[in-house]
Amino acid sequence: MVAIGIDVGGTKCLAVALANDGSILDSLTLPTATGVGIVEEVADLCTALASRVGKAATSLGVGMPGTVSRDGIVYLAPHLPDVRQLPMRALLSSQLGIPVVVDNDATCAGVAEWKNGAARNCDNALVITIGTGIGAALIANGKVMRGHHGFAGESGHHIVMHGGEECPCGRRGCWEQYASGSALRRMANGVSGEEVLLRVVQEDKEAKRVLEEFASWVALGLYNLVNTLDPQLIVLGGGLGSSGVLRHFVADALTQQMPPSELRPAPLLVTAQLGHEAGAIGAALLGKEVIE
Amino acid sequence: MVAIGIDVGGTKCLAVALANDGSILDSLTLPTATGVGIVEEVADLCTALASRVGKAATSLGVGMPGTVSRDGIVYLAPHLPDVRQLPMRALLSSQLGIPVVVDNDATCAGVAEWKNGAARNCDNALVITIGTGIGAALIANGKVMRGHHGFAGESGHHIVMHGGEECPCGRRGCWEQYASGSALRRMANGVSGEEVLLRVVQEDKEAKRVLEEFASWVALGLYNLVNTLDPQLIVLGGGLGSSGVLRHFVADALTQQMPPSELRPAPLLVTAQLGHEAGAIGAALLGKEVIE
Numbered sequence: 001m002v003a004i005g006i007d008v009g010g011t012k013c014l015a016v017a018l019a020n021d022g023s024i025l026d027s028l029t030l031p032t033a034t035g036v037g038i039v040e041e042v043a044d045l046c047t048a049l050a051s052r053v054g055k056a057a058t059s060l061g062v063g064m065p066g067t068v069s070r071d072g073i074v075y076l077a078p079h080l081p082d083v084r085q086l087p088m089r090a091l092l093s094s095q096l097g098i099p100v101v102v103d104n105d106a107t108c109a110g111v112a113e114w115k116n117g118a119a120r121n122c123d124n125a126l127v128i129t130i131g132t133g134i135g136a137a138l139i140a141n142g143k144v145m146r147g148h149h150g151f152a153g154e155s156g157h158h159i160v161m162h163g164g165e166e167c168p169c170g171r172r173g174c175w176e177q178y179a180s181g182s183a184l185r186r187m188a189n190g191v192s193g194e195e196v197l198l199r200v201v202q203e204d205k206e207a208k209r210v211l212e213e214f215a216s217w218v219a220l221g222l223y224n225l226v227n228t229l230d231p232q233l234i235v236l237g238g239g240l241g242s243s244g245v246l247r248h249f250v251a252d253a254l255t256q257q258m259p260p261s262e263l264r265p266a267p268l269l270v271t272a273q274l275g276h277e278a279g280a281i282g283a284a285l286l287g288k289e290v291i292e
Numbered sequence: 293m294v295a296i297g298i299d300v301g302g303t304k305c306l307a308v309a310l311a312n313d314g315s316i317l318d319s320l321t322l323p324t325a326t327g328v329g330i331v332e333e334v335a336d337l338c339t340a341l342a343s344r345v346g347k348a349a350t351s352l353g354v355g356m357p358g359t360v361s362r363d364g365i366v367y368l369a370p371h372l373p374d375v376r377q378l379p380m381r382a383l384l385s386s387q388l389g390i391p392v393v394v395d396n397d398a399t400c401a402g403v404a405e406w407k408n409g410a411a412r413n414c415d416n417a418l419v420i421t422i423g424t425g426i427g428a429a430l431i432a433n434g435k436v437m438r439g440h441h442g443f444a445g446e447s448g449h450h451i452v453m454h455g456g457e458e459c460p461c462g463r464r465g466c467w468e469q470y471a472s473g474s475a476l477r478r479m480a481n482g483v484s485g486e487e488v489l490l491r492v493v494q495e496d497k498e499a500k501r502v503l504e505e506f507a508s509w510v511a512l513g514l515y516n517l518v519n520t521l522d523p524q525l526i527v528l529g530g531g532l533g534s535s536g537v538l539r540h541f542v543a544d545a546l547t548q549q550m551p552p553s554e555l556r557p558a559p560l561l562v563t564a565q566l567g568h569e570a571g572a573i574g575a576a577l578l579g580k581e582v583i584e
């Protein structure tokens with residue numbers, strides 16, 4: 001029995017094969033196909049990886065960078081403009097003949113961190129993925145919150161500054177415009193987030209000032225989510241979010257922003273444990289659940 | 293068997309006695325006692341109402357206007373300044389000798405609307421109480437979301453305008469500063485919300501302009517919650533929120549604010565059904581659950 005999970009990114013697809021105990025047997029990466037060719041590619045990737053580990057795939061989970069309905073229809077994927085209302089679960093499942101689950105990529109990464117990573121055994125947690133954009137997975141009452149359509153966790157587009165920066169979503173002042181990798185690059189006049197973090201470690205004062213400003217925006221959105229959801233733990237993941245340096249700055253900002261109260265400490269803030277494979281691992285775990 | 297529910301307000305306490313079928317047998321109102329005298333008053337009110345209906349109370353639920361921990365300790369109640377870290381559940385339960393539940397008043401009102409009112413049979417709903425302030429109850433996956441400490445639903449203090457209006461909570465730009473009864477009064481230069489609504493019905497243009505501005509702020513916060521929680525239904529309750537006129541304006545604003553998409557319609561927006569007794573009814577229902 002082998003559970004396959006595939007994380008479809010804007011530029012590449014990562015597939016992992018999970019053993020029964022949750023360990024990774026093997027993995028495989030391909031450039032992302034454009035348009036609806038994505039269904040073929042995901043099916044081929046699944047078959048190729050299963051054949052490499054020498055076992056038939058028993059289930060497939062797919063993480064997609066967009067809004068996915070509860071029944072596995074991909075409504076919109078901003079980085080894959082040809083993908084609209086694509087019934088990905090139905091297509092893959094009929095093609096492969098195994099149970100398939102399709103979900104949002106940040107939700108998949110959150111499931112992985114919750115089941116096997118930094119939020120293990122935590123009934124109320126947030127897993128926030130900060131990369132080019134912001135994704136969120138919400139764990140409440142010991143379950144993943146999906147919402148009515150399956151679109152819960154679009155917190156990157158909650159508004160923190162009425163009338164603020166324009167967002168491609170059509171509104172102004174979304175959190176993502178202040179607290180994503182793209183926002184940090186803008187605040188640093190074009191310097192990449194990776195480079196800003198490096199300069200902070202080298203004690204560059206200007207880089208430190210920029211990172212403090214950026215971290216206060218990250219903390220502001222986390223503060224908003226804390227008010228609504230009251231999590232025990234917040235996990236920061238994603239290319240930028242997993243940085244220990246950033247976590248340190250955000251934790252300081254969040255503590256400063258919580259109203260002074262011995263009664264309500266800021267929630268614990270930790271970095272993700274599963275790295276760039278979190279999305280694929282979580283997708284595999286969601287697929288596995290269906291057959292268990 | 294009679295379940296008593298008591299809604300403790302800033303100025304008065306309302307007690308209801310519920311029959312097995314959820315109908316109200318009788319109710320009783322008293323001015324709210326100051327300070328820790330509140331425990332005595334609630335206990336007396338419970339006994340007095342039970343004696344009026346001629347049955348022993350089998351459970352008590354209490355809704356408090358503040359943050360209440362999962363084990364019934366009232367941490368802070370802004371309108372009852374002497375109440376701090378009051379172990380209300382333990383005190384009441386030892387005094388009355390029956391099972392007692394203490395929870396936030398907006399959570400209680402939400403439970404009532406969910407079990408017996410406008411959000412019946414809805415697994416993913418928000419019940420937003422707009423009066424002097426803003427309270428929120430979140431129903432997700434068919435359960436009330438309480439969060440880790442029990443403080444979930446403090447959405448009135450999520451920030452919608454970085455650096456905006458000062459809030460007594462210590463921060464700036466909280467939703468409550470733009471979308472509560474107090475905010476409407478400020479926008480209307482001291483005219484009460486009730487009066488603004490009346491003038492709108494009388495087709496006063498200035499009142500209409502003010503209510504449109506106010507409704508757009510209400511919708512902004514709802515939009516933020518929709519992004520994170522993806523509810524099927526939003527129930528507006530509370531003294532101001534229950535107004536059908538306001539609901540109409542907010543629904544228009546919310547539809548305008550949702551990014552244009554046939555894929556993701558604005559959630560259904562309805563007014564609460566249980567009126568000012570919702571808090572007490574919900575408290576009674578929560579108390580009843582314990583012994584069922």
